[in-house]
Amino acid sequence: MERIKEFDEVLLADGREGAVVEVMGDQVWFMVDVGSSPADWETIDVDRGQIVKVIRHAD
Amino acid sequence: MKRAGSEYFQFMHLDYTRQIQLLAHPELALPNAGHATAAEDKFVRYLFNPANKDGWAKGVVFTSRLGYDASNWQPFREMLLQNATKYPVTVHRQDEHGTHYEQLTVLYGNKGKPANVLVSWSHKDGKTHLTNAYLKEVKTDGTD
Secondary structure, rough: OOOOOOEEEEEEEEOEEEEEEEOOOOOEEEEEOOOOOOOEEEEEEEEHHHHEEEEEOOO | OOOOOOOHHHHHHHHHHHHHHHHOOHHHHHOOOOEEEHHHHHHHHHHHOOOOHHHHHHHHHHHHHOOOOOHHHHHHHHHHHHHOOOOEEEEEEEEEEEEEEEEEEOOOOOOOOEEEEEEEEEEOOOOOEEEEEEEEOOOOOOOO
């Protein structure tokens, strides 16, 4: 399974896209920034199974 | 003197209310706040990196509102770290990877405009580090 890194842009199972801002443990769970503006930005916790794929790898 | 009812006054009131809450409830302080750290990557590779769509969107708002960008992210980091000691936190999650907190702060930046900034922290093994920061609209229902 593809390893997720900090700042990777990812597609979530619910269709949202976001950026990984923290990787917890050995790919155990991730903090992901979602939303499009200060009105709805939030950081959510997701486990590996909720990440469908990496859209863009961090530099 | 800022007039009551102005945006600036409302932010000052919000700021005062939050800081008073921490003084009244010191148990709401961020653990190890005085020695918290914030990695350079959070600013250089995320918030102020045009190659990262999500980070850049948040960085552009910080630039517009507070005047911080890729050329002067260091004082921005310093302000976030200084504010870590001033505002109460709420526990977002607690598990074997540490305790994860959210902290609503008010930053004034260098453009004379205050901003409501949500800062996330993780604490484990006596160390506290910043995990995220973004500007947040102030809720009008009084919950902020």
